[in-house]
Amino acid sequence: GAGVSQSPSNKVTEKGKDVELRCDPISGHTALYWYRQSLGQGLEFLIYFQGNSAPDKSGLPSDRFSAERTGGSVSTLTIQRTQQEDSAVYLCASSLIGINEQFFGPGTRLTVL
Amino acid sequence: EDQVTQSPEALRLQEGESSSLNCSYTVSGLRGLFWYRQDPGKGPEFLFTLYSAGEEKEKERLKATLTKKESFLHITAPKPEDSATYLCAVQSQETSGSRLTFGEGTQLTVNP
Numbered sequence: 303g304a305g306v307s308q309s310p311s312n313k314v315t316e317k318g319k320d321v322e323l324r325c326d327p328i329s330g331h332t333a334l335y336w337y338r339q340s341l342g343q344g345l346e347f348l349i350y351f352q353g354n355s356a357p358d359k360s361g362l363p364s365d366r367f368s369a370e371r372t373g374g375s376v377s378t379l380t381i382q383r384t385q386q387e388d389s390a391v392y393l394c395a396s397s398l399i400g401i402n403e404q405f406f407g408p409g410t411r412l413t414v415l
Numbered sequence: 416e417d418q419v420t421q422s423p424e425a426l427r428l429q430e431g432e433s434s435s436l437n438c439s440y441t442v443s444g445l446r447g448l449f450w451y452r453q454d455p456g457k458g459p460e461f462l463f464t465l466y467s468a469g470e471e472k473e474k475e476r477l478k479a480t481l482t483k484k485e486s487f488l489h490i491t492a493p494k495p496e497d498s499a500t501y502l503c504a505v506q507s508q509e510t511s512g513s514r515l516t517f518g519e520g521t522q523l524t525v526n527p
Contacts, residue, residue: 335513344419397513404515406461
């Protein structure tokens with residue numbers, strides 16, 4: 303079946319602009335996660351959605367970052383007033399409730415000039 | 416705070432030369448330890464989940480083991496197609512949700 307999909311695959315933006323990154327989880331997966339992978343660093347947790355519960359936003363690095371999940375499926379990660387340090391690969395993952403394994407999408411490579 | 420340390424950072428092997436990758440962890444109540452494989456430009460690919468000390472799992476040339484402080488990923492008779500970055504991650508029973516805490520990975524190169 304179809305895996306996690308993300309769009310765009312690459313995004314180049316100028317400092318100060320807003321960007322939106324999209325994630326389509328595996329059908330039927332109720333849990334959705336966003337991580338960030340910076341050059342030379344491990345994956346860093348950003349935010350977690352589970353069903354209709356309030357999201358766990360504890361990993362968001364600043365108030366410029368926000369995310370929403372509509373209809374329990376598609377999620378959008380928004381970064382406002384982008385900075386050069388936001389340059390990274392943003393990865394989305396999904397999992398079934400009660401199942402611990404997370405399945406990752408291909409990521410969006412964000413470059414802030 | 417959960418921590419994961421992987422070693423070595425990079426490993427070069429000849430085809431057929433078996434070796435092991437290490438993942439040391441500290442976590443407040445381990446819910447699960449995960450191994451992923453990541454190819455350049457792609458997202459991590461799930462390999463294994465281990466839940467308790469003494470547990471072992473195998474898939475083709477890969478075998479993962481778990482103790483109370485570390486996990487090993489053993490690679491037997493590797494092939495060039497095993498070249499990738501291998502990531503280890505832990506999931507804590509005390510952290511809200513099911514977030515993963517990752518190590519920085521071991522970059523494996525298998526030469527023909």
